[in-house]
Amino acid sequence: MITLASDFGTPYPAAMKGVLLQRTDARLVDVAHDFPRQDVRTAAFWLREVLPYFPPATHLVVVDPGVGTDRAAIVLRAGDHALVGPDNGVLVPAARRLAGGDEDRLETYVINERALDPADPTTPTDSPTVSSDGEAPRSNTFHGRDVFAPAAGAVHEADIDALASLEWLEPAAIDVDLELPVPALEDDRATGEVMVIDGFGNAITNVPGSYLDGRERVLVDGDRVPVGETFAAVPVGDRLATVGSHGYVELDVNRGRGDEAFGLEPGDRVVLEPDGSGRD
Amino acid sequence: MITLASDFGTPYPAAMKGVLLQRTDARLVDVAHDFPRQDVRTAAFWLREVLPYFPPATHLVVVDPGVGTDRAAIVLRAGDHALVGPDNGVLVPAARRLAGGDEDRLETYVINERALDPADPTTPTDSPTVSSDGEAPRSNTFHGRDVFAPAAGAVHEADIDALASLEWLEPAAIDVDLELPVPALEDDRATGEVMVIDGFGNAITNVPGSYLDGRERVLVDGDRVPVGETFAAVPVGDRLATVGSHGYVELDVNRGRGDEAFGLEPGDRVVLEPDGSGRD
Amino acid sequence: MITLASDFGTPYPAAMKGVLLQRTDARLVDVAHDFPRQDVRTAAFWLREVLPYFPPATHLVVVDPGVGTDRAAIVLRAGDHALVGPDNGVLVPAARRLAGGDEDRLETYVINERALDPADPTTPTDSPTVSSDGEAPRSNTFHGRDVFAPAAGAVHEADIDALASLEWLEPAAIDVDLELPVPALEDDRATGEVMVIDGFGNAITNVPGSYLDGRERVLVDGDRVPVGETFAAVPVGDRLATVGSHGYVELDVNRGRGDEAFGLEPGDRVVLEPDGSGRD
Known part of the structure; x- marks a missing residue:
């Protein structure tokens, strides 16, 4: 099962679904695509509150005001769940909640840029992104489609206990550790x-x-x-x-x-x- | 197949889907989640017009201005369909239409409060609602997630001819019998x-x-x-x-x-x- | 896999899904249902850009300001994809892109009105549209539900290489050949x-x-x-x-x-x- 959450409205999430369905037969479930635009904190709050109701799943999250900059693309494993998205904090509160607050159940990986090389069959993009006209450009503005969706599809198809063995994932530390305010x-x-x-x-x-x-x-x-x-x-x-x-x-x-x-x-x-x- | 309809917008329906998917592999189909807020009549009208196009299914409906009051949570069987939601009339016109206007094809059940006791494995909540942190509070404001979704998942998994045998359902009469106006x-x-x-x-x-x-x-x-x-x-x-x-x-x-x-x-x-x- | 795109908002797409699910177990994926109302050009643009990300699928598209007039209902085969919708140009740019710009990979069929005769079991409407009350009126205002959805379900269930053998499809030429502007x-x-x-x-x-x-x-x-x-x-x-x-x-x-x-x-x-x- 793969859940999808973004601030994209439509029809951009459909492109992500197409990319996912090129790679997996997983059930796809929308969490929301109308999060306030580029509002990392609000999305982080809602994901923390909603994702724990799901059975083990891969959660694809794209609220990404820094798309195309050098912020990393990451995968967080949290217990039986995996979260895929930008390293801007949006995944962190949900990951901590899904891990039951136990830091030992959290693993962080950075998605290697080589993962996006369509010429390398061991990466998530061995299936062509665009099926018909031979073009599969990686955009600077839509990593949801071109980076996170291929990665989420590959994470879903992988053994969650063996993420460390995937060549295109590198163990790392979180860069942006968002903590939501406490009273x-x-x-x-x-x-x-x-x-x-x-x-x-x-x-x-x-x-x-x-x-x-x-x-x-x-x-x-x-x-x-x-x-x-x-x-x-x-x-x-x-x-x-x-x-x-x-x-x-x-x-x-x-x-x-x-x-x-x-x-x-x-x-x-x-x-x-x-x-x-x-x-x- | 389980359809979902509400006035929730997002992301609340996703929490209902998570709860459902803890309990069932059923196909989930959204009818609408943008019904006018707390407008029972409009939702009742649309459901009456749209649900008959579906094959036999369980229909989860939450337009529920009286959430948390003593209005009952009910299951209506209508022919090969089942409807789950609040006893405020929202289910009634659709149920009558799905039953082909034949009252003999309608059965009404009240969801027993004990159905929500997570300690009782024979109730719909024997799977924990919240997967990771041990908390599974029943809210007073979101029965869609905490009452109706677990019940809909359990109804879907049950034999529709044997709803009367489910301990957490009690045969009853409809309390609010909404009749849409006729010209x-x-x-x-x-x-x-x-x-x-x-x-x-x-x-x-x-x-x-x-x-x-x-x-x-x-x-x-x-x-x-x-x-x-x-x-x-x-x-x-x-x-x-x-x-x-x-x-x-x-x-x-x-x-x-x-x-x-x-x-x-x-x-x-x-x-x-x-x-x-x-x-x- | 069947994708759905329209300018319907809600809950009309749900009626189309019900009709589809009477006929097929295919995965249903929404592209968008909030295309600008009756704006064929905008929908045509988005579909051209988004549909190529999908694996081979049947694409049901309803942006149809001429519904009920004599504009034809058509099926376009484009490589491994099929598109079903009105002959007003909305399908054309996407079909050309899906065919990789190769006109030899494009086939056009007009949906025969007899396809909608529920008494004829060889047509897409052999399953009753309305499951419970015996009425299955064909409307003049909602061909998405009454014409295109049954046709899309039947196309999905058919062999895409044998569309020409379906009695209710007639080889034809496109009437409205929309070309999006080039700079x-x-x-x-x-x-x-x-x-x-x-x-x-x-x-x-x-x-x-x-x-x-x-x-x-x-x-x-x-x-x-x-x-x-x-x-x-x-x-x-x-x-x-x-x-x-x-x-x-x-x-x-x-x-x-x-x-x-x-x-x-x-x-x-x-x-x-x-x-x-x-x-x-």
Whole structure:
């Protein structure tokens, strides 16, 4: 199984799928192709939250503002999973989660440029990328198609315990080690950050949902907001704080948009405090 | 085969797919994940029109404004098909259509909460939802991933003739029996309703297309509009009434948007009458 | 393998998939369903650029502003590939590319209307389109579901070398022979055209990337613009000309939108010239 995630929209992911299907019969599953353009942090967050629901798979990820520069193309093995993409941090939080936080279950490889030499039959590109007209140019702007997809196809077909034996992979260290922000928890105050806004407008923070345990109300940046177990705990159109599906505090509106009601954007700081009457 | 439909956008459907693929090798087919947010009626309409084109399948549907409340999670068997989703009416029109209008071919089951106990190996969650870090929290806000997807995977793997034997399903009656509106046909006048606007801007009513049989023109809310068999029956930019692909009267513009030209939104009443010169 | 491309958005492609899956177990791969509405030229361009990355497949394409008129429904065989769609030119550039520019590898067939007679078991519609209620109306507005999908399923199941033996296909000539514009190259000046704007805002022209070989700067409609091998060759927010992933000159902005910065839309003429200091 190969999952695909990118900020490409359409039809670029289809070209990656064509390249993959030249090399493998694997099941292909889209994670998302509408990640915010060139926003490594948002993609890294979502991948960390979503990929652990998959059975062992190869995960092809292309959110790559540095395409064509000297940033490396890498393969991360994380337990039974492999992640293929640029060395800009986008793979790292998901890889750590998939490895269960155990660094011993992580392996990092850099994809050797020779891997892209179509004349070398031992590399991932021994099947021609372009089937019909003899041209198989490597672009400087679409490594998703020309580098990462061939590599993901080859990784999928390989024995995951033997990645080190593949000539076109070289053991290496991660260059960009992205760590997503963690909240500061001090006494009863949590200073966190809005990680993403989802399509419903829910503002998903990085504060653990357990912060809300036993509270009926909470101060969000000084404003009193009810805590609800479900959106429907408050009237339609009202704000609430709840524990979102990923286990973090979310700032929502029942059948409305939390981002607008709270005036929050990704990256904004959020301070949560007990309301004046103390812990309920 | 399992189809998936929701109002989730991305990447939430990917989490559902991961959960499904932990449990089944079934083919997964997306119906739509951009249904209008929390709009049960629109989703119910589209599912009724689209699902009958599929061979026997399990249909996972999550448009669920009441997620986390006490609305039940249900499985409807409809002939050779099974539908899994919330008991808010969204499944009902499609189920009736799939059963060919024969109530004897419909069976309703409520998903038992115990089905979600990961410690019980006879329930759909005997495979861990989260593969790597030992956490498998059931959220109050994402039953698509935590309730409906595990149930759909288990229904798919079960014998559809033996759903009643599954411990985690209990025979029940539908709680919310959504009936989509039907038009009033009186003499030569049809009083219908705009069911949905499609992506082209076509205003799809609930008036049977046969209303247009033999007519060259029709009055739409009092305005004379030509009847065409195809969009191209009128000049580019002109309005027309036609029989849409689902067999209903549509109010369209050739290469334009019918909703804007007619000033119509979903739920609007539409009165169709013969034009002044009588039936052509 | 069957690929699907259309301007349908959702959920119409799902109905096509249901129809296909009534007839075949083929893998289904979406190319795009958000092509600009009824824009044959843009779809033709993208298909020409993307489909060659696929292994041999049947390609179902529905961008069909003339649906329901007397434009023919056709099958084009191009080497090991088959394309199914309307005879409005949308298939032609891709077919020529898939045939490697060799007209001898192209075959054209018109789909016989009798192919749609559900009473004739030798036609593509021997399986009922609608599984449950006995209705299988052929619409005048959705040939993607009612004509092209059944035909694509049948083509996929047939021997591609024996298409001529299928009763419901008749050898024919293409009616609309769409040729995408080619640039005028005169001395050192290239007069080309913007073919499409991609989702990143890159303005993709039809001028071969080789035009930029050895140049450090170029005049675009008289304005001096740096040439870069990658977006990152210029500061964030700056304009550049580069060779895009399809081998054409693209007018881009590093981490911004080239269409807005250059004021370009699809179909606009673009003149490229050496800058004042001559070839670098």
